[in-house]
Amino acid sequence: QVHIAESGGGLVQPGGSLTLSCVASEINFDRAAISWFRRNPTNKRELVAVIGRSGGTNYGDFVEGRFTISRDSAKKTVLLQMTSLKPEDTGVYYCNVLTDMDDSWGQGTQVIVSS
DSSP states (O other): OOEEEEEOOEEEOTTOOEEEEEEEESSOGGGOEEEEEEEOTTOOEEEEEEEOTTSOEEEOGGGTTOEEEEEETTTTEEEEEEOSOOGGGOEEEEEEEEOSSOEEEOOOEEEEEOO
16 A cells, blocks of 8 residues: 655745655555645645656646756655745645556645745
8 A cells, every 4th residue: 555654844934945745655656646736725726746757847837936846766755845935835735646556645744834
């Protein structure tokens, strides 16, 4: 069974930075497309970023160059580096791991952007 552990959320002031981490175990990591989604306080779910098996990336329109997603196969880890954070980035961020066999979600990590 796939196990996903997210970390790195917290409280940060507007303009600040956070790096979220997603560690996936019991999975063929190299065959997985891994995404970060978020659910905001109004319960709207948005795709934040996705990184494919070959390393190709895609971002939500609202990212506007502020975030970077990357993957480390040796550590089975995907990072989401977030800079220039805005209050509207507040939400619970979830890691999704998608392979031919699995579609798994983590428990989420809370991000609060507030002064």
